[in-house]
Every structure is written in structure tokens, then in C-alpha cells.
Amino acid sequence: MTNTPARNTKVMNRFDLTRRLVAGLKDEAVIGGIGNTNFDLWAAGHRPQNFYMLGSMGLAFPIALGVALAQPKRRVFALEGDGSLLMQLGCLSTIATLAPKNLTMVVMDNGIYQITGSQPTPAAGHTDIVAVAIACGLASSSWAADEDDFERLIEQSKQAAGPTLIGVRIDDKPGTGTTRRDPVQIRERFMHGMGVRQLL
Amino acid sequence: MAAAEHASSKDKAKDKSQDAATTWHGIVLQTLKRNEIKLVPYVPDRVLTTLIKDLHADPYFTTFPTAREEEAVGIVSGAWMAGMRGAVLMQTSGFATLANVLASLAVPYQIPLIMFVSERGTLGEFNYGQALVCRTMRPVLDSLAMEHHTITRLDELEFIADRSIKQAVTTQAPVALILSPLLTGGKTFDK
Numbered sequence: 001m002t003n004t005p006a007r008n009t010k011v012m013n014r015f016d017l018t019r020r021l022v023a024g025l026k027d028e029a030v031i032g033g034i035g036n037t038n039f040d041l042w043a044a045g046h047r048p049q050n051f052y053m054l055g056s057m058g059l060a061f062p063i064a065l066g067v068a069l070a071q072p073k074r075r076v077f078a079l080e081g082d083g084s085l086l087m088q089l090g091c092l093s094t095i096a097t098l099a100p101k102n103l104t105m106v107v108m109d110n111g112i113y114q115i116t117g118s119q120p121t122p123a124a125g126h127t128d129i130v131a132v133a134i135a136c137g138l139a140s141s142s143w144a145a146d147e148d149d150f151e152r153l154i155e156q157s158k159q160a161a162g163p164t165l166i167g168v169r170i171d172d173k174p175g176t177g178t179t180r181r182d183p184v185q186i187r188e189r190f191m192h193g194m195g196v197r198q199l200l
Numbered sequence: 201m202a203a204a205e206h207a208s209s210k211d212k213a214k215d216k217s218q219d220a221a222t223t224w225h226g227i228v229l230q231t232l233k234r235n236e237i238k239l240v241p242y243v244p245d246r247v248l249t250t251l252i253k254d255l256h257a258d259p260y261f262t263t264f265p266t267a268r269e270e271e272a273v274g275i276v277s278g279a280w281m282a283g284m285r286g287a288v289l290m291q292t293s294g295f296a297t298l299a300n301v302l303a304s305l306a307v308p309y310q311i312p313l314i315m316f317v318s319e320r321g322t323l324g325e326f327n328y329g330q331a332l333v334c335r336t337m338r339p340v341l342d343s344l345a346m347e348h349h350t351i352t353r354l355d356e357l358e359f360i361a362d363r364s365i366k367q368a369v370t371t372q373a374p375v376a377l378i379l380s381p382l383l384t385g386g387k388t389f390d391k
């Protein structure tokens with residue numbers, strides 16, 4: 001595995017990619033995984049359609065799947081780290097089976113548990129997460145070669161006939177902001193953003 | 201021939217409606233429906249077999265297996281926040297994998313997570329591991345001050361399940377409904 005496609009892709013930055021994603025959004029839902037993925041989502045500018053996980057490592061994609069099933073007309077993006085996804089690889093098979101076409105998954109892959117001290121994940125250097133996703137049945141899975149390719153893949157996913165997974169290699173930088181850790185308010189605002197609840 | 205077929209399908213329909221009123225799995229299915237719970241991900245258990253089969257057969261429900269119980273919890277949590285109600289089916293050992301997601305998602309975010317747990321590990325358990333893991337379930341629920349009920353009687357099932365679902369939704373708090381072998385028959389060594 002010395003020549004995986006992952007190694008031919010540019011090493012990008014999580015916050016920069018998150019900003020690029022958020023800049024093009026209207027009323028789409030975005031689920032940010034534990035730690036840096038949701039810190040950078042927060043830092044890219046809070047919007048009521050964002051949901052920030054404060055624990056439950058590995059559940060960004062399952063939560064996004066639930067949103068996608070409940071609201072099939074709304075595009076749902078999920079941002080997850082490679083270490084987090086390793087906690088819950090089985091969800092890729094579930095998502096491939098249910099195949100919601102309104103779900104776009106982004107895996108931010110730096111091969112490390114950045115937030116706990118940058119220890120390498122067990123997959124670092126050996127496991128190609130996009131190849132894993134394809135083998136799970138997610139045919140529209142690919143590595144983004146660079147920032148332009150990332151934006152192109154995001155756009156392409158909006159027209160896709162099934163779920164899309166985009167792998168991005170990122171650097172070892174920590175998250176840019178810190179999400180306000182108020183779970184009830186996060187959930188309440190998200191439900192408002194999803195149009196299912198009015199704020200008090 | 202046609203008449204005979206007609207009669208037999210009528211009998212089947214009669215069996216189904218009897219099921220709904222007189223079997224634990226029929227009552228659970230009808231209670232889910234009455235409370236508009238459409239999304240039912242599960243990790244299977246022998247005791248839940250008929251309920252799972254009937255959920256799949258009923259187009260009202262979106263029901264499917266997940267690889268882990270916490271994955272199912274994530275799915276119904278996301279769905280609820282986007283306006284669709286769900287419930288998760290599992291067995292005792294599956295519940296034992298949930299402490300982290302209960303403490304970091306369902307409880308602090310105030311999500312009305314509805315769980316049906318088929319109880320293994322007691323009243324004739326033959327697997328020591330199941331007997332041990334069963335003893336962790338109620339202490340975990342109690343340590344998070346979560347609502348839970350152990351359902352032992354068919355005549356109490358509908359009341360407990362229906363009221364508990366409504367309470368979970370209105371108070372925005374998770375609930376575990378533990379299906380005792382006294383209700384379901386459980387799984388015994390010779391099955």
C-alpha cells in the first residue's frame with residue numbers, strides 16, 4: 001500500500017475546507033463530529049442548520065443518516081475525522097444499504113488523534129478509508145485531489161443518485177475555534193434550523 | 201378454490217388482528233404505530249425475531265439492522281431532531297455498549313430516545329457472560345437517572361409502553377423498556 005491514491009492527493013487544511021463548504025450553503029444540514037471537525041464548523045460561522053457533537057465519538061455519520069432519512073428533500077453534510085470513523089466503520093455498510101441520495105460525508109484524514117496529542121491512528125499509513133467505503137458499497141467515494149477538486153466533489157454530490165463520501169487529507173493543525181458546549185441549546189437551535197420547532 | 205383462498209386469507213387477517221391484541225410483539229408494534237414511531241433500527245435478538253419480521257412486513261415502518269447499538273442511537277437521535285420519531289431494539293448485551301452515547305448524546309441533549317431491550321441474563325440464563333452483563337444494565341440506567349421499566353406482564357405492556365413513549369417525548373428524556381423473559385418467554389438452552 002505504498003502507492004494508495006491518498007498519497008497522491010494534496011495535504012489540505014480542515015478549517016479552510018470547512019469554510020469552503022459552508023460558504024456555498026443555504027439551508028443544508030451539517031453535522032460536525034467530535035472535537036476538531038465541529039470546532040472548525042463552529043469557527044466557519046454558526047448557522048442554525050449546524051449540529052455539533054460533544055461526545056459520542058464516531059456518530060456523526062449515523063446522526064446525519066437519521067436527519068437524511070427524516071428529511072429526504074434536504075441535503076445533509078457530515079464532517080468526520082478518520083479516527084472517529086474508525087470507531088464506527090460499520091455505519092458505512094448501513095448507509096450503503098439505505099442509500100440516501102441526500103447525504104454527503106466528508107472524512108478529514110490526518111492519520112492522527114490530533115486532539116489527544118497527535119498519536120497516530122491504527123490505520124495511519126496502512127488503511128485507505130475511501131477504499132474501505134467503496135468496499136462497504138458506497139460507490140461514490142473518492143479522495144479530493146486538492147481544494148478545487150473538493151469543491152467540485154461537493155457540488156457533484158448534490159446531484160448524485162446515492163450517498164457520496166469524500167476523503168480529504170488534512171494537516172495536523174488543531175481546530176480553529178471552540179464550540180460553545182451547551183448541548184440543549186445546540187439541539188434546540190438545530191431543530192429550529194430543521195424547521196421542526198419554533199424557538200421560545 | 202377461489203373461495204377457499206378467500207377464506208384462508210380471511211383467517212390470516214383474523215390471526216393478525218388477534219396477534220395485535222394478544223401477543224407482546226403485536227402490542228409493541230401497535231403501540232409504536234399509535235405513537236407515530238416510524239423509524240426502528242435494531243441489532244437483532246432471538247426473542248425479537250417475530251417483532252422484527254412484522255416490522256419489516258409493515259410498510260408504515262422504516263426498519264433495518266445496524267452494526268452496533270450506538271449507531272442505531274445516533275440514527276434515531278438525528279431523525280428525531282429532524283422531525284421523525286424512532287425507537288431502537290436490542291438485547292441486554294447491546295445495551296451494555298451504550299453508556300458513552302447515553303451520557304454524551306441522549307441525556308445531555310435531552311433526546312427522547314426510546315429503547316426496547318430484550319432481557320437476557322436472568323430467569324434461566326445459560327450463558328454466564330450474559331448473566332454478568334445483565335447486572336450492569338440497571339446500575340447504568342440508575343447512574344444516569346434514566347427512566348426505565350421492566351415489563352413482565354402482557355396486561356401491563358400496552359399501558360407501560362404507551363405511557364412511557366408519551367412521557368419520553370413530552371419530557372424530552374430517554375427511556376428503556378426492558379422486556380422480561382416473564383413477558384416474552386426469553387431464550388432458553390433448548391431453543
